[in-house]
Amino acid sequence: MTLADPANASQSPPVNRALRVLFIASLVVSCAPSGDDPLSRLDTWEAPTGDYRIRYLAPPWAIIEEDLDGARFQIESTLMASGRIDGGVGKYELQTSRVPRSVEAEMDREVRASRGVAGRSIEEGPRAITTHEGIEGLELITFDVPDPFERYRRVVLFPLGASQTLRLDFDATPDLDSDEVTEMIRLVGIGPAS
Amino acid sequence: MTRAVSILVALWLLPAAALAQPAALGLGRRLGDPARTAPTSSAEEEEEPSDDEGPWAGPQIQMSYAYSKLSDAYGGGDTHLAAFEVFVQWPLSELRTSVLAEAGGRDYALGGDDFVFRAGVGIGFQLTELIDPLVPHISVIATGGAVVGQRFDTSVVYGFGGAGLELGAELRVVRNLHLAASFSYLRLEMDGAAFDLFEVRVGFGL
Incomplete structure (x- = not known):
């Protein structure tokens, strides 16, 4: 094409670039998982042993550390997020671990331990909770009076098999008996990934 | 006495004449031709330019x-x-x-x-x-x-x-x-x- 030739809009680089971007964008949108599926918006952390997995919304949740038995998740406090303090206890904390006891034995131990802690009261439980995959477990919600500040705790136990129990220790300033936390617990995956 | 009665009759008839005048006065009367009458009010409305005419260009x-x-x-x-x-x-x-x-x-x-x-x-x-x-x-x-x-x-x-x-x-x-x-x-x-x-x-x- 010479300079004397009339410009052909359909062949101009900006138009071609825009069409390519539009085409790629349409492919991305059409291939994305459906927003109706809760898992489409969640990240998944799977234990190195492959026998359980935690599905979490990131952000605000983030993994702080992990090992063979479990991982520590956190939502930063407002002070941490604003950079005024570095480290410390987050607004929400979740520690996952594996204990060599049955669910019932571990819950008995947890209830006794909670009753022995000064300033700690049992708010709910022990009560049953079931994951979306049909795994039944037990949970206990406690509240610590301000020392130095009030914290809720929610301990959830699910059977892992071979006399092992998955233990989820939630610890937060807001009330942990909320729909969001309950849904996060019910989305825990137990057993090998399908 | 006759003069007084005439004045009273005139005062009684005046409002009716004033009310009737707009209908009686036509365009020709106003222009000095009593034979011509003004168009009716509906005709006046029809002659007014209307901005409703023509297709609507759509919402703004x-x-x-x-x-x-x-x-x-x-x-x-x-x-x-x-x-x-x-x-x-x-x-x-x-x-x-x-x-x-x-x-x-x-x-x-x-x-x-x-x-x-x-x-x-x-x-x-x-x-x-x-x-x-x-x-x-x-x-x-x-x-x-x-x-x-x-x-x-x-x-x-x-x-x-x-x-x-x-x-x-x-x-x-x-x-x-x-x-x-x-x-x-x-x-x-x-x-x-x-x-x-x-x-x-x-x-x-x-």
């Missing part, structure tokens, strides 16, 4: 209420928005272009409601003459916006974007005042997930 601005369901994946997602749309007028009235802004609330099943903002542009075709005063249209919509909410007591913002198709119509009531209704399908991408959004909008405009 619209305010509307919109409902859609932007799924939150947990059974919520009912979204109620107030919308404001401005139309660009072209010499070719069948060409329909508009800029839209919507804001409102979205139900989040696991917590408090989210705030939703959406902006969009539409390019389409409208039938301004065929079944006037009803103006149907079809438009292609490109849109983007954000959902602002609280997740685990922490503020989060999710941007979204997408495109779709809108079908609708305006019914002109008087002058530019019109009622509007539309239905649109949008395919959106937000936070790595795709959403099929069906939106119904009703409103009015000028």
Whole structure:
């Protein structure tokens, strides 16, 4: 094409670039998982042993550390997020671990331990909770009076098999008996990934 | 005595004559030709230039209420928005272009409601003459916006974007005042997930 030739809009680089971007964008949108599926918006952390997995919304949740038995998740406090303090206890904390006891034995131990802690009261439980995959477990919600500040705790136990129990220790300033936390617990995956 | 009676009769007749005068005085009377009468009032109305004549060029601005369901994946997602749309007028009235802004609330099943903002542009075709005063249209919509909410007591913002198709119509009531209704399908991408959004909008405009 010479300079004397009339410009052909359909062949101009900006138009071609825009069409390519539009085409790629349409492919991305059409291939994305459906927003109706809760898992489409969640990240998944799977234990190195492959026998359980935690599905979490990131952000605000983030993994702080992990090992063979479990991982520590956190939502930063407002002070941490604003950079005024570095480290410390987050607004929400979740520690996952594996204990060599049955669910019932571990819950008995947890209830006794909670009753022995000064300033700690049992708010709910022990009560049953079931994951979306049909795994039944037990949970206990406690509240610590301000020392130095009030914290809720929610301990959830699910059977892992071979006399092992998955233990989820939630610890937060807001009330942990909320729909969001309950849904996060019910989305825990137990057993090998399908 | 006769003179006094004459004056009383004249005073009694004067108001009736004054009331009757506008009808009796015609254009010719005013112009000095009593034989000619003024056109009737209905004829005067017919002769007045009317700005209702001709096909309607379509809407210029619209305010509307919109409902859609932007799924939150947990059974919520009912979204109620107030919308404001401005139309660009072209010499070719069948060409329909508009800029839209919507804001409102979205139900989040696991917590408090989210705030939703959406902006969009539409390019389409409208039938301004065929079944006037009803103006149907079809438009292609490109849109983007954000959902602002609280997740685990922490503020989060999710941007979204997408495109779709809108079908609708305006019914002109008087002058530019019109009622509007539309239905649109949008395919959106937000936070790595795709959403099929069906939106119904009703409103009015000028």
